[in-house]
Amino acid sequence: MANYFLTYKAVEDLSEIWDYSFETWSEYQADNHDLGKNYKEISSEIYGYKSGEHIVFYRKLSEKTIEIVRFLHSKMDLKSRILE
Template identity: 35%
Template sequence: MRKIHTQALAKQDLKNIWLYSFSNWGEVQADRYFDELNAAFALIAENPELGFACDYIREGYRQFHINRHLVFYRVTAAKIHIVRVLHDSMNYTAQL
């Protein structure tokens, strides 16, 4: 299994997701959703081909849909690079 490297923008995305969830649904739900996202990262690390190739956005990028978010990532020999975690209603092509 490859190591997971969460890039700076993805870390900020996760923080913003947690804060939004906390303000709307409380700490328990925010923590639960954060755990679900991290479990998705682990699934991707176990099977990097799980997500869809999205070379039309950026060469080498893949995306995995979890609940209302898209995880954008790149695969290298040693790591899974989590690039962004964006809400599926966003104009994600402009964010990448």
């Protein structure tokens, strides 16, 4: 598996998404990746979790591991951007 690094701003973005989810819904929803929607029109393996106008796209690698695929604005051409 490749190493990855998040910039300070990327971590800040994720923190803001979590905070928004926590304040708007609950800690359970903020922490629970199974609440995402399956984007079958893109791929049966792709799930997305919407926060505000952005969607965090991910793939389930195992019961306790997910791979973040993309962070995209909901008005983008999602299929073409994910398949890039």
